[in-house]
Amino acid sequence: MSLLLAAVLLAKLPLVVRTYDSVGVSPRALEHARDSVDITLASIGIQPIWRPCHANGCVGKPKPHEVEIRFVRAERAIASGSLGYSAVNIVEHAGTLATIYVDRVDAMAAQSGIDAGVLLGRVVAHEIGHLILGTTDHAPHGLMRATWTANEIRRAAPVDWIFTSEQGDEMRRRLVERDRLSGEDMQVTTVREEPFVRD
DSSP states (O other), X not given: OOHHHHHHHHSOEXXXXXXXXXXXXXXXXXXXXXXXXXXXXXXXXXXXXXXXXXXXXXXXXXXXXXXXXXXXXXXXXXXXXXXXXXXXXXXTTEEEEEEXXXXXXXXXXXXXXXXXXXXXXXXXXXXXXXXHHTOOOOBSSSTTBSXXXXXXXXXXXXXXXXXXXXHHHHHHHHHHHHHHTTTSOOOOOEEEEOOXXXX
């Protein structure tokens, strides 16, 4: 293993998370969501740096080490049960923009009896996983599974809310690779709704 690769594996890679809040997520819920995402990403060696664009404004398109998360309300046409979606280029295996349906997350948190901010953080981390992994595919288990039940959310088993070590390695590799391809624009070729909740 080269010294450069070893250093990359040991260091926490920065990931700027631009947030756009059009619904007014409460400061408490946002803090809990950030804490949840911070813990989840730190466990795989990624350090999120939060940039609230709705307050400061963000000029220019995102850099390779940046993603954008929009907090909105779900429109009627959005598939029932969907908590959010990611816009992913499945050819280049990369994405930048994810949308989270805060009203759906709040309703599911209330139904499951857990903190809405914690669930919001899990949804954000899931979508960041899609953006960095560059795929709309889901895993059979863990944070990247497609369907979340109220019982799973309520049970809060740690294994249900983490990335696998393989996913973590791949996310770090792809994040490093993004910087190498910084001069290229990413075209959105697939948009897929997820995760879905099931009673």
